[in-house]
Amino acid sequence: MLWVNWYFFFAERTAATASPDATGRQDVTVIVRGGYDPSTIRVKAGRPLRLVFDRQETSGCSEEIVFPDFNLRKFLPSNQRTIIELTPPTAGTYEFTCGMSMLHGRVIAE
Amino acid sequence: MATTNIVHTEMPRAPSGGRKVVIPVTGMTCAACEARIQRTLSKSPGVVDASVNLMMGNATVSFDPAATSPETLVDTIRATGYGAEVPTQERTAFEEQEARDRAQEDEFLELRRKAIASGVVGVIAMIVSMPLMAAAPHGGQGTVADPFMRWVMTSLTPPLRAVVPWLYAIPTPLLSYGLLVLTLATMAWAGRRFYVRAWMSFRHHSADMNTLIAVGTSAAFIYSLIVTLAPRFFITHGVEPDVYYEAVVIIIALILTGNAFEARAKRQTATALRALARLQPKTARVVRDDRELDVGIDEVRHDDVVVVRPGERLPVDGEIIAGRSAVDESMLTGESIPVEKHVGDRVIGATINGTGSFRYRATTLGADSVLAQIVKLMRDAQGSRAPIQKLADRVSSVFVPVVISIAVATFVVWFVALHASGAVGGAAVVRAFSAAVAVLIIACPCAMGLAVPTAVMVSSGKGAELGILIKGGEALQRAGDLTTVVLDKTGTVTEGRPTVTDVIRSGDDARSREELLSLVASIEHSSEHPLADAIVRYAGEQRVALSTVEGFQSVTGRGATGVVEGHAVAVGNTALMADYVVDVTSLATDAARLSAEGKTPMYVAVDGQLAGLIAVADPIKPTSRAAIAQLRAMGLDVIMLTGDNQRTADAVGREAGVDRVVAGVLPEAKVAEIARLQEQGEVVAMVGDGINDGAAIARSDLGVAIASGTDVAVEAADVALMRGDLGGVVQAIELSRRTMRTMKQNLFWAFVYNVVGIPVAAGVLYPFFGILLSPILASAAMAFSSVSVVSNSLRLRRFRAV
Numbered sequence: 001m002l003w004v005n006w007y008f009f010f011a012e013r014t015a016a017t018a019s020p021d022a023t024g025r026q027d028v029t030v031i032v033r034g035g036y037d038p039s040t041i042r043v044k045a046g047r048p049l050r051l052v053f054d055r056q057e058t059s060g061c062s063e064e065i066v067f068p069d070f071n072l073r074k075f076l077p078s079n080q081r082t083i084i085e086l087t088p089p090t091a092g093t094y095e096f097t098c099g100m101s102m103l104h105g106r107v108i109a110e
Numbered sequence: 111m112a113t114t115n116i117v118h119t120e121m122p123r124a125p126s127g128g129r130k131v132v133i134p135v136t137g138m139t140c141a142a143c144e145a146r147i148q149r150t151l152s153k154s155p156g157v158v159d160a161s162v163n164l165m166m167g168n169a170t171v172s173f174d175p176a177a178t179s180p181e182t183l184v185d186t187i188r189a190t191g192y193g194a195e196v197p198t199q200e201r202t203a204f205e206e207q208e209a210r211d212r213a214q215e216d217e218f219l220e221l222r223r224k225a226i227a228s229g230v231v232g233v234i235a236m237i238v239s240m241p242l243m244a245a246a247p248h249g250g251q252g253t254v255a256d257p258f259m260r261w262v263m264t265s266l267t268p269p270l271r272a273v274v275p276w277l278y279a280i281p282t283p284l285l286s287y288g289l290l291v292l293t294l295a296t297m298a299w300a301g302r303r304f305y306v307r308a309w310m311s312f313r314h315h316s317a318d319m320n321t322l323i324a325v326g327t328s329a330a331f332i333y334s335l336i337v338t339l340a341p342r343f344f345i346t347h348g349v350e351p352d353v354y355y356e357a358v359v360i361i362i363a364l365i366l367t368g369n370a371f372e373a374r375a376k377r378q379t380a381t382a383l384r385a386l387a388r389l390q391p392k393t394a395r396v397v398r399d400d401r402e403l404d405v406g407i408d409e410v411r412h413d414d415v416v417v418v419r420p421g422e423r424l425p426v427d428g429e430i431i432a433g434r435s436a437v438d439e440s441m442l443t444g445e446s447i448p449v450e451k452h453v454g455d456r457v458i459g460a461t462i463n464g465t466g467s468f469r470y471r472a473t474t475l476g477a478d479s480v481l482a483q484i485v486k487l488m489r490d491a492q493g494s495r496a497p498i499q500k501l502a503d504r505v506s507s508v509f510v511p512v513v514i515s516i517a518v519a520t521f522v523v524w525f526v527a528l529h530a531s532g533a534v535g536g537a538a539v540v541r542a543f544s545a546a547v548a549v550l551i552i553a554c555p556c557a558m559g560l561a562v563p564t565a566v567m568v569s570s571g572k573g574a575e576l577g578i579l580i581k582g583g584e585a586l587q588r589a590g591d592l593t594t595v596v597l598d599k600t601g602t603v604t605e606g607r608p609t610v611t612d613v614i615r616s617g618d619d620a621r622s623r624e625e626l627l628s629l630v631a632s633i634e635h636s637s638e639h640p641l642a643d644a645i646v647r648y649a650g651e652q653r654v655a656l657s658t659v660e661g662f663q664s665v666t667g668r669g670a671t672g673v674v675e676g677h678a679v680a681v682g683n684t685a686l687m688a689d690y691v692v693d694v695t696s697l698a699t700d701a702a703r704l705s706a707e708g709k710t711p712m713y714v715a716v717d718g719q720l721a722g723l724i725a726v727a728d729p730i731k732p733t734s735r736a737a738i739a740q741l742r743a744m745g746l747d748v749i750m751l752t753g754d755n756q757r758t759a760d761a762v763g764r765e766a767g768v769d770r771v772v773a774g775v776l777p778e779a780k781v782a783e784i785a786r787l788q789e790q791g792e793v794v795a796m797v798g799d800g801i802n803d804g805a806a807i808a809r810s811d812l813g814v815a816i817a818s819g820t821d822v823a824v825e826a827a828d829v830a831l832m833r834g835d836l837g838g839v840v841q842a843i844e845l846s847r848r849t850m851r852t853m854k855q856n857l858f859w860a861f862v863y864n865v866v867g868i869p870v871a872a873g874v875l876y877p878f879f880g881i882l883l884s885p886i887l888a889s890a891a892m893a894f895s896s897v898s899v900v901s902n903s904l905r906l907r908r909f910r911a912v
Contacts, residue, residue, distance in 0.1 A: 033310055034306075034307055034313065034314060035310060035314025035315075039314060057307075058216075059303065061307065068495050071495075071582060073492065075210045078213060099559075099563065100559025101559050102316070102318040102319070102506060103311075103318070
């Protein structure tokens, strides 16, 4: 039981750090397959961020991506890349989830 | 031409049957760069044709999708030292919906196929397991842990023995192995999705519905497998070698069935968007080179002249330049009566022309069109979340691990308790195990995840159908909490267009009403005052001829004077009359009465003598009174805000039936008034046209803008009404309240379902009532709990306009 809780709540998740290119934009590709890989994305605040969601499955669970802070809900077609562009306005953690809030990821702006 | 970086691309079919892609390329400075990229691309494997455009900054490539991909092409370009991007698939809302529909339809068909097949296998498995249970010592009666199966067995065994006695003659190990194969096949084919997805989630340190089903069914399967392979082990420990294969198959079948129903129901939540998509005609008839020709909707250009015949659907937005007709705008505005349209009036694409014909100039196209704006607002609303969702989110994120923990705890508690009560070790294991599986299976996080989004989805669709665009879940929620509605007077409660209401002749004057009106209108024709416009329009409607005016003079704050047909005419207030020493006593009572009614009276003097009185007012919209009465009946305080003087404001307020009138408010002061109400603890909606009350709309808790013309998306507003009358405000609030109620019902049901279901499955009722939940019944409950939530949201589609 302890292990179950440790594994789901505290174990280290995959993380990625995006660094801005010459034009100041940051690019990250997220693989969507039963979850988000990487699920934690570290970026610079105030710079445009381009997330490419590469959905490699047909499972209905991940068919939508939601960024509640940006009022954004988008359909991710199966086996395609979908680009989401946003700019984290200030430093902070911005969660993203699937349409039913079962899969979780976050953008940490610094 | 501006060298915009084109990020938009479609994937049209290339002639070769391959695909075509437009890739934005950066860093090209000269023709040599262009040639170099083109050469490199052309030589890449899988490329049929490549053309690079320096000016446009992109590369158009036809390629064989089997041999290469846009990503590879981008890498190829990057390898040459230039920047390139995988093109964004900028989809329109309609295309996105189509893609989603296709995906959901495929999903539904697959689910249905698998649900039916596994259901058939489940029934076979159940029949085959009958002799197995009967073969157990005591005929299985004593120890079959699953109460549902025990019931099935008792009622099914006698007829089964009579119909297929040979089944009972087959050796039990053979039956066990047969079931093993059948179950394994079902799990691998129909149940595969659960296991694959559970594993995927697990690798991401997360867990979902699939995890629960996978763990539950796998546990039952593995237990049965060990029983089948090593029955002796169980017998020596005093446990009957029962198998649970049929439960595994039936659980998979039931959950697939539930998922299929859910997929179908979820599809229905998007009906409104599909209906809007169908409104857009594919072609338009335009005039080019003096000829009428049909062109694709994408080819219509700004300022094109569009020809519309009776009964046709208007292809684009525009302004009528010739002809007249009544246009049915109900599909966009919810207004059921066709609207009369004349030259100069705006018409909206997707509405239906009545019996007349007309020509109009195309004004807004594509993404700027009213239809596209409505769809965009609706999509945005559906993408937003209601604050109420936060609670569901918090529970969802910890749900599955908690349930797994409860299941483990259930097993331990049962085992220890049964052991202590002296049960045989093996029997304790079986019962504890069954309860733990039931816990895993009955828990349903889906219902919680679907509770709020499906309600937002259905209600924003319903709103769009009624011409009410609510921008998001937060607005919906606030609309449900309102206590006060503030209405702007001009253009919201009233028509916003002054009209002549009274023409009174002076008793001493010989002129007829028409003659008087002609004199006044002639003077006012030269004036630019809004009241003057009302008089001229009125004269036109009354078919009164106008004469030329000499020496026209506008006296600011007083009126206007001039000479018409040799007569000196003055039209204005008491001050103007005093200037010309005109005695107004004979009509002073009338003037006072008209003022008290909220009208603006103007004296008319001809050659120094009082000739009459003409009154102008901004009439109340015919629908305002009823709508305001409804708002008050809904328990809301209705306040009217206006810049007019107290007397006029009171008169209009009385007629409209509002609770309170705040007069003499300058546009800037409207914000302060809203803030003051908010300080008093009121939740305030501000309703206006969004033009001179934008700030007040923004300040209020719920800004409602009555959309005018073709600009649907009033920035500051939370709700845009496509229709001018206040009935839309009533509907918007009512719909929001209903939606909130639905969300709460859904959340309540989802929570209560789990809060009650999980303990029952864990067996808390057993010590008191001897009630234990069968894993099979648990799976049926789980499968239909999410269907019921979606169905409840779908009830909002039946929302009736009040």
